[in-house]
Amino acid sequence: MSNMKKEMANYAADINRASNDENIQKALGRAVASYRKNVTEALDRYPHTLEMAEEVKAIKLKALDNWQPLMEEAMEAIRRNHGQAYFAKDGAECIQKIHEIIGPRREIVKGKSMLGEEIHLRQELAALGHDVWETDLGEFILQLNDERPMHILSPAIHMPREQVAEVFSKFFGREIAPEVAEEVAAVREFLREKYFTADVGISGANAVAAETGQIAIIENEGNVRLCTGVPPIHIAVVGIEKLVPSFIDAMKVCEVNWRFGQYGAPGYLNVISGPSKTGDIEKVTTYGAHGPREFHVIFVDNGRSDMIADPRYKEAALCLRCGGCMYECPVFALTAGHFGHTYMGGIGGIWTAFVEKDKEEAAPVLYNCLRCGRCIERCPMKIDVPSMTAQLREDVMKKYE
Numbered sequence: 563m564s565n566m567k568k569e570m571a572n573y574a575a576d577i578n579r580a581s582n583d584e585n586i587q588k589a590l591g592r593a594v595a596s597y598r599k600n601v602t603e604a605l606d607r608y609p610h611t612l613e614m615a616e617e618v619k620a621i622k623l624k625a626l627d628n629w630q631p632l633m634e635e636a637m638e639a640i641r642r643n644h645g646q647a648y649f650a651k652d653g654a655e656c657i658q659k660i661h662e663i664i665g666p667r668r669e670i671v672k673g674k675s676m677l678g679e680e681i682h683l684r685q686e687l688a689a690l691g692h693d694v695w696e697t698d699l700g701e702f703i704l705q706l707n708d709e710r711p712m713h714i715l716s717p718a719i720h721m722p723r724e725q726v727a728e729v730f731s732k733f734f735g736r737e738i739a740p741e742v743a744e745e746v747a748a749v750r751e752f753l754r755e756k757y758f759t760a761d762v763g764i765s766g767a768n769a770v771a772a773e774t775g776q777i778a779i780i781e782n783e784g785n786v787r788l789c790t791g792v793p794p795i796h797i798a799v800v801g802i803e804k805l806v807p808s809f810i811d812a813m814k815v816c817e818v819n820w821r822f823g824q825y826g827a828p829g830y831l832n833v834i835s836g837p838s839k840t841g842d843i844e845k846v847t848t849y850g851a852h853g854p855r856e857f858h859v860i861f862v863d864n865g866r867s868d869m870i871a872d873p874r875y876k877e878a879a880l881c882l883r884c885g886g887c888m889y890e891c892p893v894f895a896l897t898a899g900h901f902g903h904t905y906m907g908g909i910g911g912i913w914t915a916f917v918e919k920d921k922e923e924a925a926p927v928l929y930n931c932l933r934c935g936r937c938i939e940r941c942p943m944k945i946d947v948p949s950m951t952a953q954l955r956e957d958v959m960k961k962y963e
């Protein structure tokens with residue numbers, strides 16, 4: 563119990579510190595107001611989203627029950643499309659597989675992926691000798707500042723522009739003004755070259771259509787297009803809960819996801835089925851045209867199958883990672899993200915319990931929830947986080963009785 567006490571005490575100290583951090587208050591105050599305004603506008607403009615969210619919930623609940631046959635179907639389709647597909651039971655297997663595919667000392671450009679955060683993808687690949695660049699602006703800021711995301715959709719949400727300017731000025735070795743446009747331009751200029759020199763692009767996925775083997779990735783910045791379209795090898799790392807039966811199902815998941823992520827329409831929706839190809843000369847299909855010549859998909863479990871198999875927590879696996887709940891959570895509004903854990907907010911406590919090696923790792927995060935239920939109102943999947951939190955607290959504490 564003493565370890566648990568220590569973890570709780572450390573966590574409480576972190577949370578207290580965060581709640582007194584002026585940068586966090588400033589940045590979150592701006593972000594919450596802007597999210598609420600944008601999501602209200604998006605849902606008013608496209609009112610069918612609410613009904614579609616119910617449909618997506620039903621599609622995903624059924625898909626979770628069938629994740630194994632769906633994964634086999636998807637793997638077969640990906641191979642038929644001249645890609646490669648694999649299953650990794652945990653993070654270590656996933657990292658090992660990537661290392662095997664790409665060989666030693668590669669330059670890698672990476673898009674945002676919470677699964678990547680969960681398995682410490684960048685850090686583990688760097689430890690194996692690879693040079694890894696985060697290309698999502700928020701993730702890039704955190705890479706430079708040696709931090710981890712504070713929100714699942716907006717990783718650097720806790721940093722106001724003034725603080726970002728300090729980090730960039732130090733890294734680029736010149737004065738970057740605390741103006742968002744100037745900050746974005748500096749990163750654009752720096753990363754542009756990396757896309758073309760990188761050996762490998764790594765992405766996540768928002769949904770996978772088992773029938774056709776297509777993966778869908780939502781983004782706004784255009785970095786995912788470049789990561790998945792320019793380097794000669796593209797590897798997608800995907801949680802097994804992202805599988806749905808058909809392409810149309812995957813599109814519905816994406817539309818609900820981006821709408822609750824506050825967008826009427828996102829900048830880009832990337833749909834990828836295999837390596838680039840052409841049949842323009844004598845109708846001879848040749849793989850490796852302008853885009854990647856190799857496409858690999860690694861389906862990762864890492865605790866998800868246990869979550870899905872337990873009826874008390876299965877619905878947590880419905881989470882689309884839209885991030886809406888966090889903007890409504892009174893605790894998150896004061897403290898932002900994880901403080902040592904990948905997943906944050908109330909839903910983060912449930913996920914932490916399944917994806918970390920020991921369930922008790924989730925204990926401090928579980929006590930970060932007031933069980934007020936505001937997150938359920940915002941959640942497109944209506945995930946009952948407060949009830950699951952109460953149940954998990956019992957489960958975790960039982961171990962110490």
Ligand code: SF4
Binds near residue numbers: 935
């Ligand atoms: S129930 Fe918990 S996670 Fe949900 S909004 Fe309230 S405090 Fe936040």
Ligand code: SF4
Binds near residue numbers: 822881887945
């Ligand atoms: S719990 Fe719901 S609102 Fe929160 S990120 Fe997941 S799907 Fe979105």
